[in-house]
Amino acid sequence: xxxxxxxxxxxHKLMRSGLRVLLExxxxxxxxxxxxxxxxxxxxxxxxxxxVLVMDIGMPNLNGIEAAGQITEDHPEISIVMLSMHxxxxxxxxxxxxxxxxxxxxxxxxTDLIRAVHSVAEGKSFFSPAVSxxxxxxxxxxxxxxxxxxxYDLLTPREREVLQLIVEGKSNKDVAQLLNLSVYTxxxxxxxxxxxxxxxxxxxxxxxAVRKGIIS
Amino acid sequence: MPPEGSNHDSLANIQAGKVRxxxxxxxxxxxxxxxxxxxxxLRSLRQLDGMERQVNQRYSAxxxxxxxxxxxxxxxxxxxxxxxxxxDASLSNAGAADVKNRGDEAEVAIEKFPADADAEERAMLxxxxxxxxxxxxxxxxxxxxxAQGVPEERLQIVLEQMMLRRAYILQISRNIALWNERxxxxxxxxxxxxxxxxxxxxxxxxxxxLLAGLLLSLIGGFYILRLEKQxxxxxxxxxxxxQQLEALSARLVDAQEEERRSISRELxxxxxxxxxxxxxxxxxxxxxxxxxxxxxxxxxxxxxxxxESAVKSIRDMALLLRPPMLDDLGLxxxxxxxxxxxxxxxxxxxxxxxxxxxxxxADDIRVCIYRLVQEALNNAARHSGxxxxxxxxxxxxxxxxxxxSDDGKGFETERVRGMGILGMEERVKRLGGTLLIHSTxxxxxxxxxxxxxxxxxxx
Numbered sequence: 001x002x003x004x005x006x007x008x009x010x011x012h013k014l015m016r017s018g019l020r021v022l023l024e025x026x027x028x029x030x031x032x033x034x035x036x037x038x039x040x041x042x043x044x045x046x047x048x049x050x051x052v053l054v055m056d057i058g059m060p061n062l063n064g065i066e067a068a069g070q071i072t073e074d075h076p077e078i079s080i081v082m083l084s085m086h087x088x089x090x091x092x093x094x095x096x097x098x099x100x101x102x103x104x105x106x107x108x109x110x111t112d113l114i115r116a117v118h119s120v121a122e123g124k125s126f127f128s129p130a131v132s133x134x135x136x137x138x139x140x141x142x143x144x145x146x147x148x149x150x151x152y153d154l155l156t157p158r159e160r161e162v163l164q165l166i167v168e169g170k171s172n173k174d175v176a177q178l179l180n181l182s183v184y185t186x187x188x189x190x191x192x193x194x195x196x197x198x199x200x201x202x203x204x205x206x207x208x209a210v211r212k213g214i215i216s
Numbered sequence: 217m218p219p220e221g222s223n224h225d226s227l228a229n230i231q232a233g234k235v236r237x238x239x240x241x242x243x244x245x246x247x248x249x250x251x252x253x254x255x256x257x258l259r260s261l262r263q264l265d266g267m268e269r270q271v272n273q274r275y276s277a278x279x280x281x282x283x284x285x286x287x288x289x290x291x292x293x294x295x296x297x298x299x300x301x302x303x304d305a306s307l308s309n310a311g312a313a314d315v316k317n318r319g320d321e322a323e324v325a326i327e328k329f330p331a332d333a334d335a336e337e338r339a340m341l342x343x344x345x346x347x348x349x350x351x352x353x354x355x356x357x358x359x360x361x362x363a364q365g366v367p368e369e370r371l372q373i374v375l376e377q378m379m380l381r382r383a384y385i386l387q388i389s390r391n392i393a394l395w396n397e398r399x400x401x402x403x404x405x406x407x408x409x410x411x412x413x414x415x416x417x418x419x420x421x422x423x424x425x426l427l428a429g430l431l432l433s434l435i436g437g438f439y440i441l442r443l444e445k446q447x448x449x450x451x452x453x454x455x456x457x458x459q460q461l462e463a464l465s466a467r468l469v470d471a472q473e474e475e476r477r478s479i480s481r482e483l484x485x486x487x488x489x490x491x492x493x494x495x496x497x498x499x500x501x502x503x504x505x506x507x508x509x510x511x512x513x514x515x516x517x518x519x520x521x522x523x524e525s526a527v528k529s530i531r532d533m534a535l536l537l538r539p540p541m542l543d544d545l546g547l548x549x550x551x552x553x554x555x556x557x558x559x560x561x562x563x564x565x566x567x568x569x570x571x572x573x574x575x576x577x578a579d580d581i582r583v584c585i586y587r588l589v590q591e592a593l594n595n596a597a598r599h600s601g602x603x604x605x606x607x608x609x610x611x612x613x614x615x616x617x618x619x620x621s622d623d624g625k626g627f628e629t630e631r632v633r634g635m636g637i638l639g640m641e642e643r644v645k646r647l648g649g650t651l652l653i654h655s656t657x658x659x660x661x662x663x664x665x666x667x668x669x670x671x672x673x674x675x
Contacts, residue, residue, distance in 0.1 A: 012489035018496035058485060063544055085488060085531055088556065090541055090549035106492040107527055110499030138556055145565050 003030040004121050007048060009041035009055040009064070010083065019054065019109065026114060038062025045071050045078060052117050056106075057084040057091065065091075065098045072099025079120035083109060087134040089207065092127075096203035101169070102126040123169040127210050139211040152212055154196045162189040166202070167209035235439060242435070246428050253421030260414040264407060271403035274332065278396045281329045285344070286389050288325040292318040292348070293382050296355060300375070312359050319352045336395055340388050347385045354378050466646050473538075473583055480537040483530050491527045498523060539586075546575040547582045551589055551607060563597040564605055564622070571610035578670040584643045585609065585618055585667065588651075591636045592620035592663045600624020600661060616669045621662040626655040640665075 006029055010016045016034055023029045033048050035041035037059045045053055053071065057064035068080050081102035082095040092103050101120040104112055105128040112128055119126035143150055155163065158179075165175045172190070176183045199205050209215045295318045299311045326345050333341065354374055361371055502516045534540070535557075541550040548570045555566035589607055596602045602624030609618050637653065640663075644651040649667035 010489075012485070012493065014493035015489050015496070018493045018500070021500060022496060058540060058544065065544070085484065085492075086541070088541070088553045090545055090553050094545055094549070106489075107495060107524060109492070110496045134560075138560070141559060141565075 003028050004052060004117065005048070005050040006031050006052045006054060006117065007033045007035065007041070007044055007050040009035040009038070009044075009053065009059065009067070011036050011056065011059045015056070015106075019113065022110065022113060023054075023117070029117065038064060038067035041067050042070050045075065049075065050078060052079050052081065052121055054081045054083060054113070054117065057082055057086075057095070065094050068095065068098035068100050079123070081113075081116050081120055081126070087128070087131045089135055089138060092131060092135065092210075093203060093207055096206050097201075103131055104128050105130050125167060125169060125206055125210075125215050127215070132210050132213065135207065135211040136213060151197050155193060159189050159193050159196075162186060163193050163205070163209065164214055166190065166193075167206050167215050239432075239436065239439070242428075242432050246425060246432060249421070249428060250425050253418065253425065256421070257414065257418050260410075260417075264410055264414065267403075267410070268407055271400065271407065274330070274403075275396060275400040277330045278333070278337075278399075279393070281325070282389060282392055282396065285322065285325045285329070286386070288318070288322040289344075289348070289382075289385055289389065292322045292351075296351075296378075300358065312355075315355060316352070319348060319355075322348055334399075337392060340392050340395070344385050344388050347381050347388075351378055351381055351385075354381075462646070465642065469643060469646070470580075476537040477543075480534040480540070483537070484534040484540060488527060488530045488534065491523055491530065495520065495523050495527065542582060542586055547577060547585060548573050548575075548609070550586055551609065554586075554590060554593065555605075555607060558593055558597055558605075564602050566593060566605045566607065569606070569608045571608075573609055573611045573616070574669065574671065576671045577616075580647060581616070581667055581670055584647055584649075585616065585665070587643060588618060588640050588663070588665055589620055591640055592661075595636060596620075596622035596624055596661065600626065602660060611669050614669055616667045618665045618667070619662065621660060623660045626657045626659070626661050 006023055008016055008019055008023070008031055010019070013036070016036075020031050020034070023031055032050055033044045035044045039062050041053065041055055041059075041064075042062070053068075055064045055067065059067075062070075064082060064084075068082065071078060071080065076099070079102070080098075080100040081104055082100040083104050083106055084091055084095070085106055087105055095103050101123075102116040102125065104116050104126070108128050108130060112126075116126040152160075161179060162175055165178060170178070172183050172186045175181070176186045179186070181189075194200070194205065197205070197208055199208055206215070292315070295315050299315050323345065326341055326348075329337070329341055354377060358371060358374055361374075498516060498520045502513065502520070505512045505516065507513065539550050539553060541553050548568075551570070552568045555568040558564060558566050589609075593605055593607070596605050600622055602622035605620065605622040607618075607620050609616065611617075641651050644665050644667065647667055647670075649665055652664040653661070654664075655661040
């Protein structure tokens with residue numbers, strides 16, 4: 001069986017060793033390297049090409065978000081799980097824009113890290129339940145205040161299906177195959193969804209999906 | 217150091233008092249000098265005037281008396297000649313008495329000469345008197361001789377003597393007149409000399425006053441110039457100390473911000489991370505303990521929840537001191553977070569709107585705007601009872617405009633200037649910006665700030 005190769009990046013040694021112990025209890029995980037700041041992480045990923053990078057946001061020299069941006073540019077196939085102390089959407093959105101697939105709160109790392117690594121290794125997104133809850137609460141409050149209806153209700157059942165698959169990490173081609181549609185039709189659905197929800201780009205779409213509880 | 221300062225002040229006061237007294241004395245002295253000179257001149261003039269009048273009076277009185285004497289002498293001799301030439305015997309007694317009367321009149325006129333006559337005059341008058349007496353004797357002799365029929369030829373000698381005497385009397389009278397005239401000239405000359413003396417005294421006084429005045433105005437001028445210079449120096453010192461104070465307060469603000477940042481980092485990165493690691497380890501531990509051991513499991517879960525609450529309070533403290541988003545993500549995300557945080561607490565709804573805000577803003581500008589908005593929102597949420605607040609921030613070529621408005625009950629901007637608003641003004645002014653606060657009960661509060669959009673210096 002091929003093991004999932006993991007690199008750990010955190011400036012805090014205690015945290016790193018705790019996470020390492022946690023990850024190595026899994027039979028199918030292997031931690032192939034540790035980095036203590038953003039630059040080290042970039043260098044390590046470039047040389048080791050792991051499957052998954054578990055990285056803290058708050059690190060000296062180069063912070064996690066900027067490091068993730070650089071890594072995604074050169075190696076889009078590497079899945080990144082961001083570790084953070086913050087559940088606020090500003091961090092989540094930045095992390096998503098930088099190419100992270102998973103977003104994990106440090107408080108819940110112990111319970112959710114294994115699931116998160118599995119999810120992103122399969123190409124799916126993963127968010128700490130606490131993060132999803134905060135995002136959802138903010139979203140509902142905003143809707144209630146503006147008095148407008150949830151634009152999700154404007155989506156057709158087919159569009160909701162497409163939305164679900166996109167945010168699960170499927171490409172247009174995959175979606176077309178799964179739903180037995182042409183790639184062109186999927187693209188049309190996709191742009192309609194973006195327009196109806198007033199979103200720009202996949203990261204915002206994913207954030208939206210997390211808020212709606214479409215993915216966790 | 218207040219004691220030293222007050223010492224310095226009181227010394228300066230004493231000096232100023234001394235100088236003021238000296239100036240007062242000097243000006244008073246000058247004035248007194250001028251008054252004395254004026255009074256002296258007036259007195260001397262009056263004196264000279266009196267003397268002149270006296271001299272003139274004396275001269276005219278003497279002259280008049282002399283004229284009277286001359287006239288009476290002439291009349292006496294005329295009468296005498298007429299009597300002697302007529303030779304009228306019938307009239308002789310009455311005529312002789314008449315001549316005698318004229319002689320007495322002449323003597324009276326001499327006696328009436330003013331009492332202030334000097335020795336020379338007296339001597340000459342006495343001579344005239346003497347001659348008149350002799351004339352009278354001679355006349356008496358003639359009258360007697362005529363009565364006795366003494367021949368004309370023998371009387372001729374007496375007559376000639378009388379004629380000589382008459383000429384002599386007139387000569388003395390002229391001498392007296394000359395003397396009198398000389399006296400007048402002398403007195404006039406002495407008056408002129410007196411007047412000259414007065415003139416030179418006045419000139420000296422005026423010169424002295426002028427000199428003193430010149431000296432005084434020079435001293436006064438120097439003193440004023442010195443005062444002016446001292447004033448300028450004081451003013452410059454004041455400006456310098458004010459600038460120092462401003463620099464100090466700026467440094468204090470910077471130091472406070474730096475302190476907050478480092479404490480926040482310390483809490484967040486060190487304490488928070490250690491607790492996070494602890495939580496991971498506790499999770500591991502709970503997996504190692506069999507689920508049947510409920511006592512140990514409950515102990516572990518209690519430790520875990522204590523750890524979680526510690527993590528939460530550490531994070532809240534760090535966020536309050538300095539939100540890491542300001543450094544991690546930039547100004548706008550930090551402001552958006554701040555707005556959401558207040559909304560989440562249920563205090564009021566906050567909208568954050570931004571346009572073209574650079575992520576490369578200099579740190580002091582970023583911090584200033586963040587603290588400004590934070591203060592404004594906290595004020596609105598705590599004191600104004602606002603339901604909504606709006607934060608808008610937009611950037612153009614060289615300025616950043618920040619506006620925070622709420623729908624609360626407002627406050628009196630002139631009266632209520634708490635530390636918060638003063639702090640805002642201080643921060644904004646220091647960076648070369650302006651702050652405007654508009655607040656009424658009807659419209660709520662709007663705070664507008666304009667700051668230079670300085671970018672972060674290339675390290």
